Amino acid sequence: MPSADVKSPPGPPAASKMHDIPLHSLHQLLAPITIRREHPKASFTNWGLSYTCRPLSVFVPESEYHCRLIVELARREGKTVRTAGVGHSPSDLACTTEYMLRTEKLNKVIEVNTEKRFVVAQAGIILHDLHATLGQYGLAMRNLGSISDQTLGGVVTTATHGTGMNFPVLSMDVLALVILLADGSRVRCSRDERPELFMASICGLGATGIILEITLALEPAFMLKEIQENQPFDDVVRNLDSIARQAEHVRLWWFPQADVVRVSSSNRTNEPRNPVGTWLWHSIVGYHLLQFLLFVARYVPVLNIWLGRFMAWLAGDRMVSVDDSHRIFNIDCKYPQYTTEWAVPYDRAQACLRDVRDWLEREFADPSGLRPHASFEIRFSAADDIWLSPSNGQLSCWIGVVQFKPYGLNVPYRELFSRFEQIMVKYSGKPHWAKSHPLGPDELRRLYPRFDDFVRVLEEVDPQGIFRNPYIQRHIFGKQGAEYGPRVFKKLP
Numbered sequence: 001m002p003s004a005d006v007k008s009p010p011g012p013p014a015a016s017k018m019h020d021i022p023l024h025s026l027h028q029l030l031a032p033i034t035i036r037r038e039h040p041k042a043s044f045t046n047w048g049l050s051y052t053c054r055p056l057s058v059f060v061p062e063s064e065y066h067c068r069l070i071v072e073l074a075r076r077e078g079k080t081v082r083t084a085g086v087g088h089s090p091s092d093l094a095c096t097t098e099y100m101l102r103t104e105k106l107n108k109v110i111e112v113n114t115e116k117r118f119v120v121a122q123a124g125i126i127l128h129d130l131h132a133t134l135g136q137y138g139l140a141m142r143n144l145g146s147i148s149d150q151t152l153g154g155v156v157t158t159a160t161h162g163t164g165m166n167f168p169v170l171s172m173d174v175l176a177l178v179i180l181l182a183d184g185s186r187v188r189c190s191r192d193e194r195p196e197l198f199m200a201s202i203c204g205l206g207a208t209g210i211i212l213e214i215t216l217a218l219e220p221a222f223m224l225k226e227i228q229e230n231q232p233f234d235d236v237v238r239n240l241d242s243i244a245r246q247a248e249h250v251r252l253w254w255f256p257q258a259d260v261v262r263v264s265s266s267n268r269t270n271e272p273r274n275p276v277g278t279w280l281w282h283s284i285v286g287y288h289l290l291q292f293l294l295f296v297a298r299y300v301p302v303l304n305i306w307l308g309r310f311m312a313w314l315a316g317d318r319m320v321s322v323d324d325s326h327r328i329f330n331i332d333c334k335y336p337q338y339t340t341e342w343a344v345p346y347d348r349a350q351a352c353l354r355d356v357r358d359w360l361e362r363e364f365a366d367p368s369g370l371r372p373h374a375s376f377e378i379r380f381s382a383a384d385d386i387w388l389s390p391s392n393g394q395l396s397c398w399i400g401v402v403q404f405k406p407y408g409l410n411v412p413y414r415e416l417f418s419r420f421e422q423i424m425v426k427y428s429g430k431p432h433w434a435k436s437h438p439l440g441p442d443e444l445r446r447l448y449p450r451f452d453d454f455v456r457v458l459e460e461v462d463p464q465g466i467f468r469n470p471y472i473q474r475h476i477f478g479k480q481g482a483e484y485g486p487r488v489f490k491k492l493p
Contacts, residue, residue: 018184020074020324026073033060044100047149048090049408051489055082055100062105067180067210074099074466075182082469083206085124085151089158089434090339093205095489096469101210103151109133110213118175118220123153123211129157131326140221142165143249145378153211158434159203159389161343161398162329163379165244165249169391171202172384182462186212188313199450200457203388205433207458207472224249224328225269228262229318236261237353244380249329252378253315254362257408258307262315262375266328276321291335294373295406301371305364308374334404338413340421340436341400343390349397352427353378356399359423370416376401387450390430398432399424404474436486441478
């Protein structure tokens with residue numbers, strides 16, 4: 001069967017007709033999809049339990065028509081609209097005090113074409129659900145990040161990455177978008193049709209408009225064989241290039257407390273499925289044991305050094321696993337967390353990693369030093385040409401650090417992240433857009449040659465700033481003040 005189609009409903013009225021709807025009628029039309037103020041979903045908290053907001057109104061549209069009504073209301077009342085998926089971004093990227101559009105019901109697969117190997121889906125579909133549908137047609141995404149809990153739209157607008165020296169960020173697999181612009185018009189864009197809007201939108205932070213449909217390139221479904229084994233940090237860094245190229249997909253988990261790196265190497269295979277887990281990460285006992293130890297270390301920080309060594313020891317055995325691609329690509333992130341991640345130019349990665357190790361050794365030697373959790377994740381992505389992609393024009397090494405929040409409780413992280421980010425900046429690192437970072441337009445302009453083109457497109461398609469929340473105003477337009485500050489939406493100060 002060459003293709004499968006799910007027909008879209010008849011198109012909504014033209015934008016000009018929206019202007020004719022009386023204001024009171026707009027409110028009536030939106031009432032069925034408006035979350036009541038007393039409902040828990042009237043507030044928004046991200047998955048990491050680190051940012052929260054209470055929008056003026058929260059809408060859950062079920063159709064493109066509903067989306068147009070929301071944009072029209074915002075235009076009339078001078079409000080902004082922020083599109084939010086499941087809230088997996090560990091930053092305030094999705095937060096707003098005005099109108100929030102939740103995409104949970106904009107989650108349909110519109111077309112699967114098995115001959116040309118692409119899918120057309122609404123932006124609100126969660127990757128787990130997309131994998132299940134694609135599997136029915138023998139298709140799969142060619143690369144993935146560490147999780148599939150987020151929406152396809154969220155992945156695209158932040159240039160989310162997986163790992164692999166020959167695999168760029170996931171947005172490079174986008175063939176076309178259908179976007180609802182601030183003026184209510186519905187436009188299609190691609191590299192051949194409205195290319196500037198397309199290049200601005202496939203890492204557009206949701207600021208160019210509401211993405212309605214995404215056409216994504218696929219490949220035949222495949223299995224991956226993953227081999228995991230521990231190696232000393234010095235050996236890994238010294239041989240980084242050969243290790244990073246020894247398989248299609250290589251990622252590293254570094255336990256600095258033990259000076260050990262867990263090397264994961266995955267290749268496509270025809271071997272039969274043979275999933276293998278460890279009791280530490282794949283059992284109820286391991287889940288609760290680690291969380292309890294992290295909880296204790298919250299009060300006795302020195303235990304984090306012992307815990308990092310313990311985790312490295314538990315994961316020390318060589319492990320070989322064969323499974324569906326998305327099951328190998330994805331890992332269980334376990335607990336809510338603070339996280340920051342930066343892409344440094346690959347040719348500076350070895351020096352950067354050594355610098356980070358030297359800094360951490362100084363912290364560990366200081367009785368009052370910082371005590372990070374384990375582990376640091378290190379991944380790779382090929383160069384691309386997306387305007388705001390951190391891998392624009394460069395082969396990248398991504399270095400990320402997390403601080404887990406056992407039982408949702410706060411842990412120290414600000415000073416740790418600040419010192420880590422100073423090293424990343426020293427090596428021309430670029431932050432992951434979905435994660436918190438301190439850079440403003442002046443710094444970003446130096447890192448991204450097409451930054452001003454991005455701003456120009458935003459001003460052209462959204463001159464009133466309908467799609468600009470505090471995150472966009474702060475990082476892209478340099479707005480300052482209490483309402484734009486980096487901690488305005490912090491759940492706990």
